[in-house]
Every structure is written in C-alpha cells, then in structure tokens.
Amino acid sequence: MIRKNDNVIVISGNAKGKTGKVLKVFPDRNRVIIEGVNIMKRHSRPSQKNPQGGIVQKEASINVSNVMLIEPKTGEPTRVGTKLIKDATTGKKTRLRVSKATGETF
Numbered sequence: 001m002i003r004k005n006d007n008v009i010v011i012s013g014n015a016k017g018k019t020g021k022v023l024k025v026f027p028d029r030n031r032v033i034i035e036g037v038n039i040m041k042r043h044s045r046p047s048q049k050n051p052q053g054g055i056v057q058k059e060a061s062i063n064v065s066n067v068m069l070i071e072p073k074t075g076e077p078t079r080v081g082t083k084l085i086k087d088a089t090t091g092k093k094t095r096l097r098v099s100k101a102t103g104e105t106f
Helices: none
Strands: 007-010 019-026 031-034 039-044 054-059 067-070 080-086 093-099
Touching: 007 031
Parallel strands: none
Antiparallel strands: 007 019, 007 067, 019 031, 039 054, 080 093
16 A cells, blocks of 8 residues: 555666655556656647646656565565554544564554
C-alpha cells in the first residue's frame, strides 16, 4: 500500500535503484508518479501560462509493482502489510501499515 509522500525505491525497469517521494497515486490504474523518476519530454505550444512554449520535462507514472516502500527507521526497502488495532476507550478500529521485515508500524 503506497501512499502520497512515501519514500520509495524503484526495483525494476529503466529507473532501477532510484529513490524518490511519491507525488501522486492512481489506485484505480495501479500506477504512481515519483519525484525525479521516469522523466519524459513533452512538446508544448505557447500559451498564456507558458508564453515561450518549447519542451517541458515532467514525471510519468510507473506501475506500483515496480516500487517498494522504504522503511523510515532502517532506510531499507520492505514489503508492507496491514494490522487492525482496536482503541480500548472508543472501540474504533484503525488500520496501520506494518513492515513485513521488522514488524514496525508506520
């Protein structure tokens, strides 16, 4: 389960080994956009926003199966599971992410 602002590492493809922050998540398409990874060039016409026009570089999405979450404490890539925790006072259940390697929640 990858979320916005997570630090991830790319584990396969042309950008293998690169790390970055998740800028946007598309859960319906199983894709994520990562800062500084999978840069594409887009030719743009002159407009009010960009009066000069020219070539604009921006990040393209990659499949979520090609990235792994980096655990904040160890800095190592890890698989992620979920754990339901029930609050004793209110009785509400909350879903936390758990590292499969260390068992730490984040």
